[in-house]
Amino acid sequence: MEPIAKTRVNNNTFSRRFIRDFALNKYLYLMMVPVLAYYAIFHYAPMYGAIIAFKDYSPMKGVFGSEWVGFTNFVDFFxxxxxxxxxxxxxxxxxxxxxxxxxxxxxxxxxxxxxxxxxxxxxxxxxxxxxxxxxxxxxxxxxxxxxxxxxxxxxxxxxxxxxxxxxxxxxxxxxxxxxxxxxxxxxxxxxxxxxxxxxxxxxxxxxxxxxxxxxxxxxxxxxxxxxxxxxxxxxxxxxxxxxxxxxxxxxxxxxxxxxxxxxxxxxxxxxxxxxxxxxxxxxxxxxxxxxxxxxxxxxxxxxxxxxxxxxxxx
Known part of the structure; x- marks a missing residue:
C-alpha cells in the first residue's frame, strides 16, 4: 500500500504546484495555447493520414474506405x-x-x-x-x-x-x-x-x-x-x-x-x-x-x- 500512497501524494503535490504556478503565470500559459494548437492541428492530427501507406488509396473512397493492402507498397518500393x-x-x-x-x-x-x-x-x-x-x-x-x-x-x-x-x-x-x-x-x-x-x-x-x-x-x-x-x-x-x-x-x-x-x-x-x-x-x-x-x-x-x-x- 505504501507505493500507492506515495504515488497519490506525489500526484497531489504536483497538482497543487501546477495550480499555484498557473495562477502566478496564467498569461504565459495562455501564450502557449496557439503554439500547442498549431502543432496539434497541423502536425499531430494529420498523422492519421499515414495509414494510406498501407492502403490502395483512392480519393473517391477516402482514407478509411480504400482497400487495405498491408505492406505491399513498402515491398514494391524496396x-x-x-x-x-x-x-x-x-x-x-x-x-x-x-x-x-x-x-x-x-x-x-x-x-x-x-x-x-x-x-x-x-x-x-x-x-x-x-x-x-x-x-x-x-x-x-x-x-x-x-x-x-x-x-x-x-x-x-x-x-x-x-x-x-x-x-x-x-x-x-x-x-x-x-x-x-x-x-x-x-x-x-x-x-x-x-x-x-x-x-x-x-x-x-x-x-x-x-x-x-x-x-x-x-x-x-x-x-x-x-x-x-x-x-x-x-x-x-x-x-x-x-x-x-x-x-x-x-x-x-x-x-x-x-x-x-x-x-x-x-x-x-x-x-x-x-x-x-x-x-x-x-x-x-x-x-x-x-x-x-x-x-x-x-x-x-x-x-x-x-x-x-x-x-x-x-
Whole structure:
C-alpha cells in the first residue's frame, strides 16, 4: 500500500504546484495555447493520414474506405530499381551536408568572435545573413543562370580550361553545387545560435589563458570549443534527426532528367510519385519509411551523445 500512497501524494503535490504556478503565470500559459494548437492541428492530427501507406488509396473512397493492402507498397518500393539509387543519393548528400555544411556556421561564429572591430563584425554578419532571406526560387534561378552556358561561373571555368557545358547538366557536379549553395545561403543565419553561445562563455577564462601565455589558437581549442560543445551537440542531434530530409524544394528546382542518377533523393521521389504520377499510397509508404529511419537516427544519436558527453535532448 505504501507505493500507492506515495504515488497519490506525489500526484497531489504536483497538482497543487501546477495550480499555484498557473495562477502566478496564467498569461504565459495562455501564450502557449496557439503554439500547442498549431502543432496539434497541423502536425499531430494529420498523422492519421499515414495509414494510406498501407492502403490502395483512392480519393473517391477516402482514407478509411480504400482497400487495405498491408505492406505491399513498402515491398514494391524496396524491390524497385529506384530504391538503392535514391537511398544512396539521399545518404551521400546528407553526409556531405553533415561534413561540410554543419561545421561552417561554427567556424564562422568563432571567426566573428575573434574579430576585434565591432564595425567590421557587424558588416560581416549582415553580409552573411542576407542570402538566407532571399526566396528559394530566386536562389535556384541565380544558381541556374550562373552555371548555364554563358553564366558567370561557367564563363570563368571556360577561361580556366573548362568545356563550357552547363554545370547542372553534369551529374557529378550536382552534389558540390548543392552543398556549396547551401553553405552560402545558410551559414550566416545558422551561426547566430553559436554566436549567442559564445557570448555566454566567461571572459575571465580568456584573461587567465592569456596570462598563462596561451595564444589565440589554444584559447579557441581549450576554452571556446568546450564552451559551445553542449550547443554543438544539441544541434548535431537535431541534424541527425533530419539527416534524410534533404530539401526537396531546392532539388526539384535545380534538377533535371539528365542528373537523376545523382540528384534524385527520397523527398523529390515522393513529390514526383505522389503529386505528378498520383501514386499517393506508394509515395506515402516511401515518406513513412523516411520518417521512421530519421526517428531511429535521432534516438541513436541522442543515446550515444548522452553516453559520451552527457549532453542530450532527453
Amino acid at each position: 524491390s524497385s530499381y529506384y530504391f538503392w539509387r535514391i537511398l544512396k543519393n539521399t545518404i551521400v548528400i546528407s553526409l556531405y551536408s553533415l561534413c561540410f555544411e554543419f561545421p561552417a556556421p561554427i567556424i564562422l561564429a568563432i571567426l566573428i568572435n575573434e574579430v576585434r572591430s565591432k564595425v567590421f563584425k557587424r558588416w560581416v554578419q549582415s553580409i552573411t545573413y542576407m542570402p538566407y532571406f532571399i526566396s528559394l526560387v530566386v536562389i535556384c534561378g541565380m544558381i541556374k543562370d550562373f552555371t548555364n552556358n554563358g553564366g558567370i561561373i561557367n564563363t570563368l571555368l571556360t577561361y580556366l580550361g573548362g568545356d563550357g557545358t552547363a554545370l547542372l547538366q553534369r551529374p557529378e557536379l550536382f552534389r558540390p553545387i548543392y552543398i556549396l549553395s547551401e553553405i552560402w545561403q545558410k551559414v550566416g543565419w545558422e551561426s547566430i545560435i553559436y554566436i549567442a553561445a559564445l557570448m555566454s562563455i566567461d571572459q575571465e577564462q580568456y584573461e587567465a589563458a592569456r596570462m598563462d601565455g596561451a595564444g589565440r589558437f589554444k584559447q579557441i581549442l581549450y576554452i571556446t570549443l568546450p564552451g559551445i560543445l553542449p550547443t554543438i551537440t544539441i544541434m548535431f542531434i537535431l541534424r541527425m534527426g533530419n539527416l534524410l530530409n534533404v530539401g526537396w524544394e531546392k532539388i526539384i528546382l535545380l534538377y533535371n532528367s539528365s542528373i537523376y542518377d545523382t540528384a534524385d533523393v527520397i523527398s523529390s521521389f515522393v513529390y514526383r510519385k505522389g503529386l505528378l504520377e498520383f501514386g499517393w499510397s506508394y509515395s506515402s509508404a516511401v515518406g513513412l519509411f523516411n520518417s521512421v529511419f530519421n526517428l531511429i537516427l535521432l534516438i541513436t544519436a541522442n543515446y550515444i551523445s548522452r553516453k559520451v558527453n552527457e549532453n542530450s535532448l532527453w
